[in-house]
Amino acid sequence: MVTPWEQLNRRIVACRRCPRLRDHCRQVAIEKRRAYRDQDYWGKPVPNFGDPEGRLLIVGLAPAAHGANRTGRMFTGDRSGEWLYQALFKAGFANQLHSESPDDGLQLVDCAITATCHCAPPDNKPTPDEIEACREWFAQTVDLLPVKVFVALGGIGWRTVIDEARRREWWPGPLPKFGHAAEVELGDGRTLLGSFHPSQQNTFTGRLTEPMLDAVFARARVLLECEPKAKRGSAAPRRDKSRDSR
Numbered sequence: 001m002v003t004p005w006e007q008l009n010r011r012i013v014a015c016r017r018c019p020r021l022r023d024h025c026r027q028v029a030i031e032k033r034r035a036y037r038d039q040d041y042w043g044k045p046v047p048n049f050g051d052p053e054g055r056l057l058i059v060g061l062a063p064a065a066h067g068a069n070r071t072g073r074m075f076t077g078d079r080s081g082e083w084l085y086q087a088l089f090k091a092g093f094a095n096q097l098h099s100e101s102p103d104d105g106l107q108l109v110d111c112a113i114t115a116t117c118h119c120a121p122p123d124n125k126p127t128p129d130e131i132e133a134c135r136e137w138f139a140q141t142v143d144l145l146p147v148k149v150f151v152a153l154g155g156i157g158w159r160t161v162i163d164e165a166r167r168r169e170w171w172p173g174p175l176p177k178f179g180h181a182a183e184v185e186l187g188d189g190r191t192l193l194g195s196f197h198p199s200q201q202n203t204f205t206g207r208l209t210e211p212m213l214d215a216v217f218a219r220a221r222v223l224l225e226c227e228p229k230a231k232r233g234s235a236a237p238r239r240d241k242s243r244d245s246r
Ligand code: SF4
Pocket: 012, 015, 016, 017, 018, 019, 021, 022, 045, 117, 118, 119, 130, 133, 134, 135, 137
């Protein structure tokens, strides 16, 4: 039987809403990077990855051209993923430190990973229209998971969570300031944590260090441990009325 999580992922992979991004992913998959020229690139929208019962949802920006767009799994095949999965392993959200390919045995525990855009954009910059087009997948992901803690990797992921929280009436105010280790209490006991993205731009320059990233997931762990066990998984999804008319 195909689960709702698998159904959603299949719809994401089949999505064709953004011609510019789909063309870019295909083109990267044809041209390839020299180091990967013998590999078959995924070259399609990258599905969500992780535990369909995960209470921690990590929200990235978009797949990397030669990372997830190559391997077909979120944050797999590049340095950003190595940083992220090491931090998740240390906090008990992953069963192993390493991520190389979809068949490497990596499993997430009480945690899932999604993205604002599921297709790799040129220069890592999706347009506002492309972000809006991909919003429905994010909303359906939030519908399916019993999310209690969001970790936004970067300012665009931060905005994606807040925009969705507004639609669900979890957050009534203006956009809170994004920052590393920033924390916002959303409605119904949910929390949003901010983290600098583990991109090489941040890790090479020392803007983000391993202890800084570890601290965010340690905080997520504390928040989840504090949640009363009786409430786990009991939150009913709230309808996003704006999507009913799509
Ligand atoms: S970015 Fe999202 S909405 Fe656009 S084509 Fe990819 S999966 Fe579809």
